[in-house]
Amino acid sequence: xxxxxxxxxxxxxxxIGNPALQDSLNEICKxxxxxxxxxxxxxxxxxxxxxxxxxxxxxxxxxxxxxxxAVEPILMVFSLEKYPSTPPLITTDRTSFPKxxxxxxxxxxxxxxxxxxxxxxxxxxxxARKRPQDLIKRxxxxxxxxxxGNLSLDGEQFDPLRLENYxxxxxxxxxxxxxxxxxxxxxLQDGNFAIVLFKRTADSTYKFVKFITExxxxxxxxxxxxxxxxxxxxxxxxxxxxxxxxWGNEQDSxxxxxxxxPKNWDELKRYSNSYGIDVSLVEAYLSKDDKNYHKGVPIIxxxxxxxxxxxxxxxxxxSNHVAILDYTDKKDGQIVxxxxxxxxxxxxxxxxxxAKIISGENEVTIGExxxxxxxxxxxxxxxxxxxxxxxxxxLFDPDKISSHNLVRHALLGEQLGMNKATALVSxxxxxxxxxxxxxxxxxTQFNPKVDNDFYEKFRWIFDFSASENxxxxxxxxxxxxxxxxxxxISDKGNLGLMFIEGENRNxxxxxxxxxxxxxxxxxxxxxxxxxxxxxxxEKNSTNITVGVGCNSETTILADDTISSHAAHFxxxxxxxxxxxxxxxxxxxxRIIDNEDEYSINAETILVPPFTIITAKNDPSWTIRLAEGxxxxxxxxxxxxxxxxxxxxxxxxxNYKTKTIHVVDLIDAPPDSTANEICFHxxxxxxxxxxxxxxxxxxxxxxxVGEWHSHPHGPNCLSATDYxxxxxxxxxxxxLLTPLPxxxxxxxxxxxxxxxxxx
Numbered sequence: 228x229x230x231x232x233x234x235x236x237x238x239x240x241x242x243i244g245n246p247a248l249q250d251s252l253n254e255i256c257k258x259x260x261x262x263x264x265x266x267x268x269x270x271x272x273x274x275x276x277x278x279x280x281x282x283x284x285x286x287x288x289x290x291x292x293x294x295x296x297a298v299e300p301i302l303m304v305f306s307l308e309k310y311p312s313t314p315p316l317i318t319t320d321r322t323s324f325p326k327x328x329x330x331x332x333x334x335x336x337x338x339x340x341x342x343x344x345x346x347x348x349x350x351x352x353x354x355a356r357k358r359p360q361d362l363i364k365r366x367x368x369x370x371x372x373x374x375x376g377n378l379s380l381d382g383e384q385f386d387p388l389r390l391e392n393y394x395x396x397x398x399x400x401x402x403x404x405x406x407x408x409x410x411x412x413x414x415l416q417d418g419n420f421a422i423v424l425f426k427r428t429a430d431s432t433y434k435f436v437k438f439i440t441e442x443x444x445x446x447x448x449x450x451x452x453x454x455x456x457x458x459x460x461x462x463x464x465x466x467x468x469x470x471x472x473x474w475g476n477e478q479d480s481x482x483x484x485x486x487x488x489p490k491n492w493d494e495l496k497r498y499s500n501s502y503g504i505d506v507s508l509v510e511a512y513l514s515k516d517d518k519n520y521h522k523g524v525p526i527i528x529x530x531x532x533x534x535x536x537x538x539x540x541x542x543x544x545x546s547n548h549v550a551i552l553d554y555t556d557k558k559d560g561q562i563v564x565x566x567x568x569x570x571x572x573x574x575x576x577x578x579x580x581x582a583k584i585i586s587g588e589n590e591v592t593i594g595e596x597x598x599x600x601x602x603x604x605x606x607x608x609x610x611x612x613x614x615x616x617x618x619x620x621x622l623f624d625p626d627k628i629s630s631h632n633l634v635r636h637a638l639l640g641e642q643l644g645m646n647k648a649t650a651l652v653s654x655x656x657x658x659x660x661x662x663x664x665x666x667x668x669x670x671t672q673f674n675p676k677v678d679n680d681f682y683e684k685f686r687w688i689f690d691f692s693a694s695e696n697x698x699x700x701x702x703x704x705x706x707x708x709x710x711x712x713x714x715x716i717s718d719k720g721n722l723g724l725m726f727i728e729g730e731n732r733n734x735x736x737x738x739x740x741x742x743x744x745x746x747x748x749x750x751x752x753x754x755x756x757x758x759x760x761x762x763x764x765e766k767n768s769t770n771i772t773v774g775v776g777c778n779s780e781t782t783i784l785a786d787d788t789i790s791s792h793a794a795h796f797x798x799x800x801x802x803x804x805x806x807x808x809x810x811x812x813x814x815x816x817r818i819i820d821n822e823d824e825y826s827i828n829a830e831t832i833l834v835p836p837f838t839i840i841t842a843k844n845d846p847s848w849t850i851r852l853a854e855g856x857x858x859x860x861x862x863x864x865x866x867x868x869x870x871x872x873x874x875x876x877x878x879x880x881n882y883k884t885k886t887i888h889v890v891d892l893i894d895a896p897p898d899s900t901a902n903e904i905c906f907h908x909x910x911x912x913x914x915x916x917x918x919x920x921x922x923x924x925x926x927x928x929x930x931v932g933e934w935h936s937h938p939h940g941p942n943c944l945s946a947t948d949y950x951x952x953x954x955x956x957x958x959x960x961x962l963l964t965p966l967p968x969x970x971x972x973x974x975x976x977x978x979x980x981x982x983x984x985x
Contacts (some may be wrong), residue, residue, distance in 0.1 A: 232304060233300075236267045236269065238266070248310045248311070254359045255278065255303070255359045261279055269302075272306060274305055275304045279299070280367050282374065283371050294325045295374035299319065299324075300319070301318065302318045303315045303317055304317070309644060324340070327483045328484065331378045332484065358519050361814055377665040384536065384537040385533065385537065385544070387536050394431055394549070395433070396571060396572050396573060397470075398433065398434040398575075399576055401541075405539070405546065407829055409477075413441070414441070420474070423469070424469060425468045425470050427466040432484075433470070434576075436467070439469065458588070467521070468521050470519055470525030472501070473527070475502065481530060481532065482532065483501075485501060488570040489576065491564060492562045492563065492566040495568045498528075501728075502546075503531075509526075513562060525549050529544075530546055548571055549569050550567070552566055570929060576660050577660075586616065586799065593619070594619050594686035595687075596619060596687035597623070597685050599623045599624075599692045601647040602624070603632070604714065604793055605689075606636050606647065606651055607797075608793045608796050609622070610654065611797035613654075622669065623648060625671070626900075627736065628642050630643065637654075646668065646670040652664070675697070683708050685709050687709065687710045688712070698713070699883045702735060705849055712803075714927065722815070722819065725796050726740065727811060729809055729836055730836075734836055741851075744879065745853065745924075746919070752817070758922075761926045791818065796816070809836070812831050813831070814829075817829070835854040837852055838854075838856065848887065863894075867901070870902055872901055872906065873933060874895050875930060876929055877891040882967075885966070896911045897912070898911040908933060931966070934971070934972065937972050940974060943972075948970060952981075958985045967985055969982050
């Protein structure tokens with residue numbers, strides 16, 4: 228007669244007070260035609276229902292003659308109080324069940340049969356959407372898959388052990404340990420083990436630090452001893468544990484599953500031997516030469532499987548344990564048999580490739596990048612990019628993390644007092660502990676005096692500094708091979724703007740800024756925003772700073788607002804590495820936040836390249852004309868025929884960069900006069916029209932110059948033109964902010980600009 232696990236259990240005869248559980252038991256018994264249910268006490272708070280499951284076996288024979296039968300006895304273990312939020316545990320009830328030959332069985336709890344791993348993923352989530360009858364069908368299918376050899380979905384890979392009830396976690400890079408095993412990089416000559424330094428980061432979590440080798444042994448042990456001394460003095464220190472990676476003969480592979488984990492040292496030795504791993508050398512070393520001052524000793528057994536382990540690129544499966552060894556457990560070159568051993572799980576340390584896969588961003592490669600500004604916005608964008616596997620950054624920021632920064636910065640209190648760039652690099656290195664991050668921190672201001680050849684090595688320059696000085700440098704840089712991206716937040720956090728330059732840096736970030744201002748003529752929210760910024764600027768200074776830094780304690784801005792902008796901007800950056808385009812992109816992220824509404828509007832405005840002309844008389848000045856400006860001048864001139872004609876330029880003047888942006892034209896006023904040799908620009912209505920544009924743009928746009936045609940030549944300024952220029956100089960010098968005199972003539976040879984500084 229078949230021996231059953233349930234024969235060792237006590238019969239449960241109490242009343243079930245959980246209505247949902249009672250209903251499910253009734254459904255199961257009805258579905259399986261069980262007239263009188265057999266219920267047993269499983270443990271405190273749980274009961275087990277015994278049932279028989281019909282299995283559809285192969286017509287010829289079972290896969291590899293595995294002992295799966297046409298009727299399989301099972302135990303369905305239910306929580307008396309937590310069901311159905313806690314789903315049932317399904318175990319075999321047959322003591323002779325071939326548990327060592329099957330995948331998808333959980334390692335058994337002491338004295339209990341192994342549980343079936345019924346689904347990939349979260350079983351509780353699966354069961355939440357299913358009926359008890361569905362569970363019975365899935366159990367039958369599991370046994371059928373076992374009988375036909377289909378438990379593993381990929382027959383070309385090996386299913387690893389299923390872990391449950393493990394005590395803690397060992398964090399390490401699988402490939403790094405597998406490489407050490409395959410290359411037999413043993414600590415002792417002709418040995419079968421390597422020594423690994425772990426750092427305990429939580430009570431039961433050990434993180435890989437490095438391999439201890441002959442070359443670094445002395446300095447590592449000194450480091451461990453220094454930590455021990457600090458601990459003895461009750462000082463804060465790292466908790467180091469020296470562990471051991473042990474392997475067997477590379478010729479021997481094993482496909483069996485030992486589902487009963489070792490609980491003590493003697494069981495660990497027998498467990499290891501069953502996989503061809505001899506631990507005697509490690510045992511001798513542990514008892515005499517081990518330098519651990521903590522009791523926990525990580526032990527990692529490298530089990531060689533016949534196929535590559537699912538999810539990895541090697542045939543090695545690691546079985547992870549921690550032995551608790553006091554000095555009294557070490558005697559005569561051996562470890563006492565009853566020394567406690569715990570089962571641990573492996574957690575794969577993150578690397579760049581894995582981060583990309585998890586993020587679903589395999590195609591994104593940003594490349595080497597300079598980042599200017601590691602404050603609230605910059606830090607969040609960089610951490611978004613880093614967590615997605617992007618990590619080749621040269622970070623610039625001179626500031627340290629202050630207490631008030633913690634309200635909005637991506638980093639936390641542990642970095643208080645650290646330089647922002649340095650702290651970010653440290654955080655990124657912590658994400659990828661076993662891989663070079665290629666991140667460098669510069670704890671000074673961004674240096675614009677460095678040769679342009681240096682910047683040409685980088686694919687991107689990201690400016691999150693909200694600095695006019697940095698803005699001007701980026702505008703003046705002659706480097707055209709590096710993409711420039713600038714982002715800032717304005718309008719009390721309700722507006723985020725990101726400018727990404729076009730091909731060969733045309734349009735540049737200043738072109739796009741001027742283009743944005745020009746949209747105030749047609750887009751109400753842009754006009755309203757610029758007017759608000761103008762009011763703020765008038766209260767504080769004569770200049771408007773469109774864009775807000777978050778470094779001041781007086782800046783009122785919530786963390787979730789910054790995070791919202793940062794998440795949007797990082798997605799835009801990633802997209803721009805996949806979708807290449809010649810135009811610049813002006814990316815707008817608006818938050819509408821008032822008593823009646825909270826909503827978000829995002830749009831991307833493509834900005835065409837600007838026409839770039841150097842002043843004929845003074846090459847230090849550059850004129851950048853928005854799309855359509857030159858064509859409109861040429862069309863207007865052609866329409867006038869033999870008569871001269873002219874108009875007004877609307878735009879922005881930047882003395883620092885010596886750039887004039889022209890974004891719009893105004894026709895000559897109606898009182899203007901012209902003939903074949905002369906054009907006199909009139910005044911009627913001009914001041915009011917320019918004033919309207921200036922007001923609509925929050926004083927960002929205004930009169931910057933004017934043009935007229937020379938249909939018959941000369942191809943230069945005439946004597947009359949010079950007289951007009953002298954008058955303009957005298958007039959412009961009296962302005963609060965003097966303007967250069969900017970005159971352009973349209974001649975048969977082309978468009979000829981002239982700029983005269985006031």
